[in-house]
Amino acid sequence: MTETAPILQMQGIHKWFGTFQALDDCSLEVRPGERIVVCGPSGSGKSTLIRCVNQIETVDAGTIRFDGQLLDDSPRSRPIRKAIGMVFQQFNLFPHLSVLDNLTLAPMRVGGLSRAEALTLAHAQLSRVRIAEQAGKFPGQLSGGQQQRVAIARALCMQPRLMLFDEPTSALDPEMVNEVLDVMVDLAQGGMTMIVVTHEMGFARKVADRVVFMEGGRIVEVESPEDFFDRPRSPRAKAFLGKILSH
Amino acid sequence: MTRQTAKELTLQVLIGLSPVALGVWLAGNLQANLAARGLTSGYDFLLDPAGFAITEGPLPYQTGDSYLMAFLAGAANTLTVSIPAIALTTLFGALLGIAAISRNPLLAGVVRLYVDAARNVPLLVHVLLWYVLLLTILPDATKPFVLGPLFLSKAGLALPHPLTGEWPRLGYFGLRGGLQVSPEFTAIVMALATYSAAYCAEIVRAGLQSVPRGQWEAAHALILTRWQAIRMIVAPQALRVILPPYISLALNTIKNSSLGVAIGYPEIVSIGTTSMNQSGRAIECISIIALLYLILNIATSFTLAIVNRRVQIRER
Ligand SMILES: Nc1ncnc2c1ncn2[C@@H]1O[C@H](COP(=O)(O)OP(=O)(O)OP(=O)(O)O)[C@@H](O)[C@H]1O
Numbered sequence: 127m128t129e130t131a132p133i134l135q136m137q138g139i140h141k142w143f144g145t146f147q148a149l150d151d152c153s154l155e156v157r158p159g160e161r162i163v164v165c166g167p168s169g170s171g172k173s174t175l176i177r178c179v180n181q182i183e184t185v186d187a188g189t190i191r192f193d194g195q196l197l198d199d200s201p202r203s204r205p206i207r208k209a210i211g212m213v214f215q216q217f218n219l220f221p222h223l224s225v226l227d228n229l230t231l232a233p234m235r236v237g238g239l240s241r242a243e244a245l246t247l248a249h250a251q252l253s254r255v256r257i258a259e260q261a262g263k264f265p266g267q268l269s270g271g272q273q274q275r276v277a278i279a280r281a282l283c284m285q286p287r288l289m290l291f292d293e294p295t296s297a298l299d300p301e302m303v304n305e306v307l308d309v310m311v312d313l314a315q316g317g318m319t320m321i322v323v324t325h326e327m328g329f330a331r332k333v334a335d336r337v338v339f340m341e342g343g344r345i346v347e348v349e350s351p352e353d354f355f356d357r358p359r360s361p362r363a364k365a366f367l368g369k370i371l372s373h
Numbered sequence: 374m375t376r377q378t379a380k381e382l383t384l385q386v387l388i389g390l391s392p393v394a395l396g397v398w399l400a401g402n403l404q405a406n407l408a409a410r411g412l413t414s415g416y417d418f419l420l421d422p423a424g425f426a427i428t429e430g431p432l433p434y435q436t437g438d439s440y441l442m443a444f445l446a447g448a449a450n451t452l453t454v455s456i457p458a459i460a461l462t463t464l465f466g467a468l469l470g471i472a473a474i475s476r477n478p479l480l481a482g483v484v485r486l487y488v489d490a491a492r493n494v495p496l497l498v499h500v501l502l503w504y505v506l507l508l509t510i511l512p513d514a515t516k517p518f519v520l521g522p523l524f525l526s527k528a529g530l531a532l533p534h535p536l537t538g539e540w541p542r543l544g545y546f547g548l549r550g551g552l553q554v555s556p557e558f559t560a561i562v563m564a565l566a567t568y569s570a571a572y573c574a575e576i577v578r579a580g581l582q583s584v585p586r587g588q589w590e591a592a593h594a595l596i597l598t599r600w601q602a603i604r605m606i607v608a609p610q611a612l613r614v615i616l617p618p619y620i621s622l623a624l625n626t627i628k629n630s631s632l633g634v635a636i637g638y639p640e641i642v643s644i645g646t647t648s649m650n651q652s653g654r655a656i657e658c659i660s661i662i663a664l665l666y667l668i669l670n671i672a673t674s675f676t677l678a679i680v681n682r683r684v685q686i687r688e689r
């Protein structure tokens with residue numbers, strides 16, 4: 127990997143929920159165009175880690191820099207956060223708005239685009255996630271896979287430089303997982319910088335530059351997918367892989 | 374028609390008829406009792422002159438007018454207090470409900486305190502409190518307290534007329550012109566608003582909190598401000614939860630305006646009891662009071678139900 131400046135730097139992140147420590151001294155650097163897959167057992171802090179990146183959760187200690195600029199939960203960080211898109215496990219589409227309105231809302235209200243510009247952008251992103259024909263429907267009329275692709279398109283409409291995915295396929299029926307993963311592979315091949323929390327090992331092997339393994343709020347291993355899946359070093363990673371690969 | 378549905382239908386008809394039968398039996402009984410005591414009954418008295426004055430209201434009632442006109446003037450007055458009371462309830466309730474979910478613990482705490490305090494004081498006490506407050510702390514009519522376009526004094530509240538745009542002027546005996554409302558009117562409207570707003574705040578808070586957290590998070594991830602998230606994402610979804618209890622609160626507010634009787638505001642109950650004392654037709658007057666409330670509330674719930682339906686069908 128060439129020595130370009132990192133787009134995202136997380137340094138010494140600590141996060142407590144009351145007396146429970148969810149993140150314990152986590153540090154991670156991500157370079158432009160890099161694809162990071164985060165995995166680990168349930169409750170290990172994967173979601174919390176990426177939610178801290180766009181300030182859905184605030185950190186108790188440590189710093190997060192995007193493009194060298196310090197990120198916090200103040201309004202000052204809003205312009206920086208615009209460059210970070212997020213896709214959730216439960217899609218979180220706005221059920222009272224049509225697909226098109228879901229996509230144009232933020233570009234118009236936050237990005238300052240005109241309605242015509244926002245519509246052009248929305249149609250382009252819907253084609254990109256292969257769902258152009260559903261523009262007029264409401265989220266409740268779509269399948270889970272379609273909803274998640276709309277959610278990806280909605281995040282892309284803000285023209286982000288970093289995309290965060292929190293288990294984007296784990297709420298889906300098995301037959302819909304691939305249509306979402308295909309879109310994500312496309313995105314990766316287009317050069318998008320991505321941090322993906324997922325247990326889809328096929329996806330990780332195919333697109334990940336590095337795999338981050340977490341346990342108990344700590345980043346335990348950061349490896350290439352080959353090394354992580356074929357030669358895990360820590361006994362915890364071995365145990366984890368044994369569990370998810372055994373069936 | 375199957376035997377089953379025929380049986381069900383018969384049952385429905387019997388159930389439907391039983392209150393009618395009960396009513397007929399009671400009415401017959403009443404007639405017999407009244408006749409035995411030599412009392413006259415019937416609604417013919419409605420066309421007799423009522424002979425009492427009504428101090429204020431939008432209808433041009435005069436002392437010589439009929440009981441019917443007096444009742445109508447009372448109903449108009451009930452509406453006249455209910456509409457601003459419901460409007461203020463909605464405004465205060467929405468603001469308080471939004472403040473109740475504020476991330477600022479002080480603000481949320483103050484709202485909590487207000488809601489608990491206002492709900493635990495009987496409405497009658499609210500009414501008396503406002504009335505006494507207005508009559509004691511406000512200056513005399515000749516030296517009104519000016520609050521922007523509002524002129525407050527012991528003579529009540531004067532404000533620019535919403536239709537003609539005419540401003541109140543200070544004359545030798547106090548304010549003239551504009552829209553002038555009595556201290557009784559102001560007290561009952563403010564009491565209803567401060568009391569119902571506490572309930573409205575709870576309805577709004579519960580509605581906002583019924584929207585899944587993921588919706589807030591998605592709004593945050595799209596860089597909407599908290600206020601934009603409330604306005605565009607959370608409130609429209611909360612409305613479906615808010616409207617049904619809000620409608621029953623609005624209906625309660627109309628019925629609660631009957632407490633105007635305590636401070637002599639001439640609304641339906643006040644007119645009704647005065648008419649009852651003067652005409653001696655107790656049953657008739659009470660049935661008219663009930664009928665007028667029934668009509669007002671059916672009209673209100675019908676209107677709000679249409680709003681409710683329009684909110685419910687949006688989405689999928
Ligand atoms: N808002 C919260 N309040 C209290 N505890 C929380 C909160 N959010 C997360 N936690 C706790 O923090 C820990 C880490 O949670 P997190 O959601 O990051 O785990 P995860 O690795 O994403 O797990 P999963 O695979 O189940 O999604 C868990 O033990 C969880 O119970």
Ligand SMILES: [Mg+2]
Pocket residue numbers: 172173174292293
């Ligand atoms: Mg998670």
